[in-house]
Amino acid sequence: MKYYSLNDKSHRVSFEEAVIKGLAPGKALYFPEELPKLPSEFFDKLNNLSKEEIAFEAIKPFIGTEIDDDSLKKIIQETLDFDFPVVNVTKNINTLELFHGPTLAFKDVGARFMAGCLGYFVKKNNLGKITVLVATSGDTGGAVANGFLGVDGIDVVILYPKGKVSEIQEKQLTTLGQNITALEVDGNFDDCQDMVKKAFSDTEISEKCQLTSANSINVARWLPQMFYYFLAYKQLAGKDQKLAFSVPSGNFGNICAGMLAKKMGLPISHFIAANNENDVVTRYLNSEYYEPKESVQTISNAMDVGNPSNFVRILELFEHEFSNLSQELSSFSFSDEETRQAIKTVEKETNYVMDPHGAVGYLGLQEYLKKNPDVVGTFLETAHPVKFLETVEEVIEKKIKIPQKIKETMARKKEVVEVSNYKDLKTFLLK
Numbered sequence: 001m002k003y004y005s006l007n008d009k010s011h012r013v014s015f016e017e018a019v020i021k022g023l024a025p026g027k028a029l030y031f032p033e034e035l036p037k038l039p040s041e042f043f044d045k046l047n048n049l050s051k052e053e054i055a056f057e058a059i060k061p062f063i064g065t066e067i068d069d070d071s072l073k074k075i076i077q078e079t080l081d082f083d084f085p086v087v088n089v090t091k092n093i094n095t096l097e098l099f100h101g102p103t104l105a106f107k108d109v110g111a112r113f114m115a116g117c118l119g120y121f122v123k124k125n126n127l128g129k130i131t132v133l134v135a136t137s138g139d140t141g142g143a144v145a146n147g148f149l150g151v152d153g154i155d156v157v158i159l160y161p162k163g164k165v166s167e168i169q170e171k172q173l174t175t176l177g178q179n180i181t182a183l184e185v186d187g188n189f190d191d192c193q194d195m196v197k198k199a200f201s202d203t204e205i206s207e208k209c210q211l212t213s214a215n216s217i218n219v220a221r222w223l224p225q226m227f228y229y230f231l232a233y234k235q236l237a238g239k240d241q242k243l244a245f246s247v248p249s250g251n252f253g254n255i256c257a258g259m260l261a262k263k264m265g266l267p268i269s270h271f272i273a274a275n276n277e278n279d280v281v282t283r284y285l286n287s288e289y290y291e292p293k294e295s296v297q298t299i300s301n302a303m304d305v306g307n308p309s310n311f312v313r314i315l316e317l318f319e320h321e322f323s324n325l326s327q328e329l330s331s332f333s334f335s336d337e338e339t340r341q342a343i344k345t346v347e348k349e350t351n352y353v354m355d356p357h358g359a360v361g362y363l364g365l366q367e368y369l370k371k372n373p374d375v376v377g378t379f380l381e382t383a384h385p386v387k388f389l390e391t392v393e394e395v396i397e398k399k400i401k402i403p404q405k406i407k408e409t410m411a412r413k414k415e416v417v418e419v420s421n422y423k424d425l426k427t428f429l430l431k
């Protein structure tokens with residue numbers, strides 16, 4: 001499979017090149033040149049396939065022979081060695097829990113898969129030292145740090161917005177040492193992401209080091225995020241119902257992977273992009289006018305993104321046809337107050353504790369189901385509530401049990417390099 005640049009369709013690269021480069025020239029994203037259709041036999045036998053077999057069938061067309069089957073199976077096995085349960089919350093609302101991995105957020109899937117692929121290419125082709133640059137609004141940083149820790153030939157540099165991530169998220173990305181360095185940026189997530197993209201087109205930097213990205217702009221981070229939509233479908237199928245997924249969205253890599261799974265044949269009737277007050281996509285679907293805005297700080301901080309990188313991939317999936325896209329995607333935006341109220345009510349009525357991101361997903365689904373009561377809805381619980389301890393405990397007025405691994409992370413010492421602007425980042429990378 002080749003990947004083309006969304007800025008220039010004639011610029012085409014292999015999977016390996018797309019992974020190693022991260023971004024196409026001119027800060028553009030790579031996109032697969034074909035959207036493979038999975039055969040109907042695959043869906044017929046889905047119930048009898050393991051999660052690793054399902055993931056292998058789904059990702060194989062995107063990789064072709066660039067990674068041999070045994071190595072790809074091993075990468076998948078290491079990526080998916082935790083559970084992805086669908087849990088019933090209320091009568092027609094389920095949640096897909098994506099927080100059973102090592103850093104308690106859905107990012108573990110993409111981060112581990114990408115670390116496996118990059119590690120494979122570095123070793124196979126003697127690529128020399130690679131520097132992985134990543135911007136985070138909260139969870140990507142911790143997952144990438146964990147996924148790449150100790151991987152030979154790879155250094156990781158994480159940019160995060162100072163004072164705008166939760167305490168646990170910060171400890172997860174600033175305390176591991178070894179090949180992981182955290183840069184604390186005086187700015188917001190969009191500033192961090194802009195600096196990362198700028199570094200890619202800086203020839204002084206590219207002459208000195210091989211850079212790639214571990215944000216979902218990198219195809220090896222983005223594509224595996226489709227795995228758990230198949231795994232959820234396996235658990236929900238057979239009920240002969242229309243299925244909708246509500247995805248709490250920030251940089252739009254997660255929902256875009258689900259929409260790709262649908263294009264490959266996964267029978268999902270509708271997607272809901274649930275936003276906090278950073279509502280560029282909600283506004284777009286209401287007005288057909290795409291207008292990024294400076295991000296605002298919310299209690300679902302990992303979704304505080306003003307200019308989501310992956311939305312352009314969603315537009316490409318629909319060949320930029322607004323009317324087709326708006327039939328398959330709805331979007332709603334919610335305030336912190338509404339989010340708090342949802343966490344409180346659901347806990348009171350069902351004992352289920354949602355994190356602020358999952359709660360935005362729950363609200364989006366609830367809104368959609370008002371006009372579509374015949375649909376079975378699932379919202380993605382994208383992080384464990386313990387990652388937002390202060391907010392959640394204050395809202396439910398109860399203590400949450402802290403897992404032992406989080407206690408150990410909290411006890412570690414934060415180590416960061418402070419960065420105020422792009423010049424500081426450049427100096428750091430050239431050092």
Ligand SMILES: Cc1ncc(COP(=O)(O)O)c(C=O)c1O
Binds near residue numbers: 105252253358
């Ligand atoms: C807990 C959580 N929920 C939702 C999101 C938004 O996901 P995406 O950026 O793929 O839209 C993030 C960050 O990516 C996150 O960490």
Ligand SMILES: N[C@@H](CCOP(=O)(O)O)C(=O)O
Binds near residue numbers: 217250
């Ligand atoms: N919400 C993310 C922002 C970056 O998203 P990514 O999927 O493009 O890495 C975070 O938690 O950092």
